[in-house]
Amino acid sequence: MARGAPPSPPPPEPGRDLLTPEQRLDWLRLIRTENVGPRTFRVLINQYGGAAAALEALPSLARRGGRLVPPRMPSKAEAEAEMAGLARIGARLVALGEADYPATLRALDDAPPLLAVRGRTQLLRLPKVAMVGARNASAAGRSFAARLARDLGAAGWVVVSGLARGIDAAAHEASLDQGTIGVFAGGLTRPYPPENLTLIEAVAERGVLVSEMPLAWEPRARDFPRRNRLVSGLALGVVVVEAAERSGSLITARLAGEQGREVFAVPGSPLDPRAGGTNRLLKQGATLVTEVADVTSVLAPMIGREPDGGHDLAAPAQPTPPPAPGDDVRARILELLSPVPTAIDELIRLSGASAAEVQIVLLELELAGRLDRPGTGRVALR
Known part of the structure; x- marks a missing residue:
């Protein structure tokens, strides 16, 4: 077994369903x-004991918040259509707390x-x-990324x-045989960029594709940072191979x-602008990477100690809906709020x-x- 290697992969096993089909539609x-x-979503489930009760409460909650028209809420038929669309492409939804839901992400x-997975x-x-x-990586950067990905897979x-x-793309291609996960910014039927379609299909066959977005969602600029939090959240550590000073990869590192x-960075020439961001990460304390052992020696001791947060959220947390706060309570809370982020604990105090x-007011x-x-x-x- 290679240095820093984790345990052998477990065999496939059926997922542990925490939700009934009806609950999954409500979620x-x-x-x-x-x-x-x-x-x-989490607050609503905790406050109302389940998705069905939360859906019922939504129009009145929004109205008390000052909205005249209720928020757009998908119908049951629309949710069933999305589930059917997932099934047609060989995908399914994994719920928070189920066996296939990654512990690090949870x-x-x-x-x-819910994660759509294929x-x-x-x-x-x-x-x-x-x-x-x-994205405009050098030949040397792509070559190193491929080598590191192969070595990680072998370990x-x-x-x-x-x-x-x-x-x-270089990392995915090099790790297809050992296992790779591709995270979509849009829905699973909206692969991006289009020129990577062959690679994306290869990942679907030999690895796994993941998205939190609606099946046919066309990715927009603001969806990529949202995607990046899943890329980092799925892993125990992030390796940045090449990144300019204003690169989206630095968002993932942050x-x-x-x-x-853990944040790792591959050093580069100070004359190459594509190394500006990675070299700055190293100055800020990122772990320097020149070989696979630099990564595995740091991360291997963490295996099995993933933070265990979150809740299954399938069982009712509160049997009856909470009463609406009085106007005086609502006014006091509103007075304390501003465009400056405020801790909820401070609002309570x-x-x-x-x-x-x-x-409820929030x-x-x-x-x-x-x-x-x-x-x-x-x-x-x-």
Whole structure:
């Protein structure tokens, strides 16, 4: 076994279903509802005990938050159509807490409640390393990325990347035989970039494709940073091979640091602008990489100690819907909010309201499109 190698891959096994078919449809409808993101989804489930009750409560919550028209909510037929579309391409939805849902990803505060997956889903349960870098990568950068990806695969690690040109593509191609995970910015029927379609189909057959977006979602610019948080969140560490000073790969590295992941960087010539970002990461404390052992020796001790956050969310957490806060409570909370991110704990302390009352008011504002959740435990007015 290679130095730093993780245990042998487990054989495929049936996923552990935590949801009934009806619950899965309700989860899908709730996460596809306008203004409902992963954090809001979790709060709604915890407050109302399940997706069905949360869906029922949404119109009145949004109305109390100041919205005249209810948020767009998919019908049951639309959710069934998305499920059928997934089945047609050999994909399915994996719910937070099920056997194939990656433990590292589950620990994130903004973990997707549902992942659309296509391919060898057992790879999602193996130790993973993310590799990212420049789209306009040099020949040397692509060659090193391919060599490192092959060596990681030989050591038993699954390589995660974003299916982009350059370093991403080189890493995926080199790790097809051992196992690779490609993360979509859009839906699974909207491969991007189009010129990587052959590679994407190869990953679907020999690795696994992952997306949190609706099946036919066309990726937009703001969807790529969202995708990047999944690339880093799936892995124990992120290796940046080439990145300019304003590269999207540096966003992935920053997210990795915020998520408590290890950040690695490959040094480059100071004369090559594609090495500016990686060299800066090294100055900031990233681990220098010139061979596979630089990565595996750091990450191997972490195997089996992935942070275990999140909840299965399948069982009701609260049997009855919480009452609506009074107007005086709502006014006190609104007065404390501003465009500057504020800790929810501070809102509870300063308003004198209960945690449940604060959460309900925040839900009302968010569903009305008036609130953002920029980070763990923080909120801000739009």
